[in-house]
Amino acid sequence: DTGVSQDPRHKITKRGQNVTFRCDPISEHNRLYWYRQTLGQGPEFLTYFQNEAQLEKSRLLSDRFSAERPKGSFSTLEIQRTEQGDSAMYLCASSPNFGNTEAFFGQGTRLTVV
């Protein structure tokens, strides 16, 4: 396992379409986070899983956004009816539950809504 993996790396979609991103965390990590980052800003928290349970969800996450982690391993983030304001880098991170809770990030998925 070489780290957190995200797919796809880039996605261009037309406004109104649905998109789904995938994150594969480091295998022994219980915690999984989704963040969104726009140009020149730090990441913004979207949601957090501990194993398969979604424990926290930001108010930034409108009803068009949904995330799952069905078996406590990989996670998906779906955006329905995309809007131009959804264009951003979507970052996934994972960390252990105890001890050294260092967060490791994937390379991100760059979404462009045209």
Next chain:
Amino acid sequence: KQEVTQIPAALSVPEGENLVLNCSFTDSAIYNLQWFRQDPGKGLTSLLLIQSSQREQTSGRLNASLDKSSGRSTLYIAASQPGDSATYLCAVLYHSNYQLIWGAGTKLIIKP
């Protein structure tokens, strides 16, 4: 409100200089603080993690310090190189919600 601030927003120095990046946070009840590097259009690479009980961490030419009582952390880069050019972000993990709260980053340019 939990906020993280990084100063300066941008920094340009000649190669070889030692430099310090600053990070301040408003709520001292932290679990840990992490420094990251981000290259343009890329993801985040973890550089150093400091647990709340620690005062500093070192990795190669990097040294990060933590002063919880004053709500500050610094990232010291020794003998800077052009390859150090990137945006450096600090993020604080809080006990209360296990979310990383981020600064906006310092964009560092090392001139050859």
